Amino acid sequence: MPARFPIHALRLAPLFAALSALAGCATSGGSHAAPTPQLDTLYGQLDQASKSYEMALQQAREGDAPASQKTLSGALEQLKRASAQCGGVAGCDPQRFFAVYDRLLRLKDGSFSLGDDVEVSGEQMPEATAAGKTGAASLPQAQRSVTLLHGQKLSELIAMNGPVKAALEMWLTQWRSNLMDAYVNYQYMRYQMWPAYQSRDLPEAILFGIMAKESGGKVHAVSRSGAAGPLQFMYATGLRFGLNSDGGFDERFDPALAARANAEYLDEQLGIFNNNLEVTLAAYNGGEGRMRRLVGDDTAVSFYDPRIYNQLSQETRDYVPAVLAAAWLFLHPDSYNLRFPKVDGVPGSITLSRPASLSELTVCLGSAGGMDSGWFRTLRNLNPRVDPQVALPAGTRLVLPKLLEKPYAARCTDGPWPILANDLHTAVVPVVPTTPDPPPARVSATAKSRSYTVKRGDTLAGIVRKLGCSDVQEVAQLNGIRQQHIKPGQTLKLPACR
Template sequence: MRPVRLVRSLRLAPLAAALGLLAACAGTGGTKPTATVAALYTQLDQATQGYDTALQQVRAGNGAAGQKTLEQALDTLKNAAARCGGTAGCDPQRFLSAYDRMLRLKDGSFIGDESVDEEPQTGMALDQNGAAALPEAQRSVTLLHGQKLSELIAMNGAVKAALQMWLTQWRPNLIDAWINYQYLRQQMWPQYQQADLPEALLFGIMAKESGGKVHAVSRSGAAGPLQFMYATGMRFGLTNYDGFDLRFDPAASARANAAYMNEQLKVFNDNLELTLAAYNAGEGRMKRLVGPDTSVSFYDPRIYGQLSQETRDYVPAVLAAAWLFLHPDSYNLRFPRIDGVSGSITLKRPASIDELTVCLGSAGGMEEGWFRTLRNLNPRLDPQQEQATGAVLQVPKLLEKSYAARCVDGPWPILAADLHNAAAPVVAAPPPPAAPAGIRHYKVRHGDTLVGIVRKLRCSSVQEVADMNHLRHHHIAVGQVLKVPECR
């Protein structure tokens, strides 16, 4: 491991000291804490001192030792915070505040190369050659116009509420978004990387917008993995190319999104929250609300109160997903390890994406099947349209051998083709009832009843005649002229 770089050390040292002061003051406030609570607060103090020690080790040029000390300090803080939650008289907020800050300090000061074995995160991506790339959590600490992404995410009530949603009700959506992104990453991440934007931000937007479903279309007409409206997409080059809407192209949409984000970050003076709000609510509306004071907070009542509930929820949800991308292990979240290296197959027999999904089954351990991934990697293809022998399809590299073993010969391609070619029986619609040729009139005589009149005419119903003449309780009078249908 090369020496770990120290970033903004003058700023970090006072903050570490402040954390120590927070722990030192934990027992003040009028009531003396119990021995158990005092012991937990002592661990909080030890954790913050551990960070200070890690900082000194890095300054002395011992980056490996500093990284290890910091991890130990975080573990101490996590364990003490967990015990605090079940101990009467202990204030968990002291631990949570310290924990948030230490995560930010970790992102800001400890950026280095780590091996696969040293990294607790399971979502290690692979590069073009199949070699392990830097962990996402480290690579994603990219400067966003001179600022760390972690420093731009305010850990307020709205973001914490969104974190809870992603970790509970939205958790399956988050995992699906992660899996989809890993297979799309080689197309999308380079676009953000070239624009010097953090990968965590790209993931956060995609997770909230489409969950990584390339062909997603909203009720308002936004389309693609990053949900561009038609006019905005056109402005950033997402046109119709050879009959294909480029909003559905992962690489093109990521490039357009990066251009949009950089454009609006410049407009809003690098205010990430306002920029995200503009992406959701429209830049024109946000410019009118913000006016010349681009230092205003997204949560300022003058701004926040004028936005739709959708936008109020959208911004913290994107930031929370980005934060979890950076720190999954710190929130008891483990993303699955995905081998997202791209490959291709040349069809040895005609097949559609639907058929390939059937014959591939759960190859590679994908229990939910490969339809979404194949669809995402081949956005220009109709999944039900059979492709000719010799056609080249993009697939995860790990499926190249599975295709040769399962989809060229044997029972599975035959079954897949049989299911694909099956047709549901066509049921002819029943003929419509004969329509009356017109309206004629009938004069009520002595002894007539509505039922008797209808039976005499033989071409209507009692209710139909009653409705045509606005009769109440089917009451008729002698001499009354009724309108009745004239049958053919």
């Protein structure tokens, strides 16, 4: 059934009162520091931001969404500048800025569903809009990835607590290059992966967060534990959600099929855990059976409740906030001094005019379209069933970004580049034969031997263990006996150790 969205009647007083109280408390300087002109100026900007919030809500209520968003953006910029100065002003409390900043950032998501800040009216939107689209597909592009998680707003579910903030710092520092690679990889696969989430009203940001953390958008990634594909399905879980072997190809490596299976998995687990997103993500990483045992009937329990959090592996404790932090940055890059590259992900295709492998195409395409790192990863991701080292015959159809169709025709069908690419690809590397290690020397039955008199309680295996340089079969053969047929007083020949 198509999703139906309530129209919200905005109620300004509660949040504005809270923001005004926050700003008023700030201008008083609190009990920890006497006000100074610099401090008054900074807290005055905080007060102005809260007034801008009131104006933005009023503009939205009057139906002027562009003006509302512009007002919010200006307030956010003002807060960023003021909070940056806060550290250098004695007595300034940065947490007062961050509280307002976080609230405005959530509002900027494109919906005014802020809990106590709004009331829900009985009006309903039509089930279909222009172009016949329904559900999340009927919303403006900027809102699609932030609107619903089974009736809840994603930005309201991501708590800005310590673990998530720590993960934000990691994505913005040590993991930054991984985040950028994941974003570029995702944009070229988006048309294959996003529809599965869209059809279930799941947030695109969560899909990106999972993919960024799991594989970085590398379709052929395989973990030490055997999880495979862009969304790292274990073999048994993949089978459960229809990821089989198709002619020897592991469908966990197919981005469209993996996204479909992932959306089904999340849908299932969100139903089990009553839309508890953090617990659902923990189940995806640590196993749903374990999470069901920990959560029991209390599906509203917080992932960070010590009864849950303290029983999880460190990997799962890190995984959940890392996914949420990547999702948050996907929604709000500018607010964290992050700029994702512009990617033209419109899909296209070519038909090979001459035999070529994906490796050869990567060489002849070079940095076409401004891709300084080359196109190997993208070509592999979009053609997951193709061995990149195997030359494909002329007439083979390959999927690639549309922006590469003209460079392929100009560079890879004729001229020096395909010749160079083929010459490099077919280069002969000398094979140095390896000499296998000789097997350990074993004393034969004809070699010098010594004797041993069997004692009560001896077994052939025990005698051999004492010897330490032979085996039961060799001793049995040397004496012409079966392994169990020894008796006290019997003299056995034993191989001499070298």
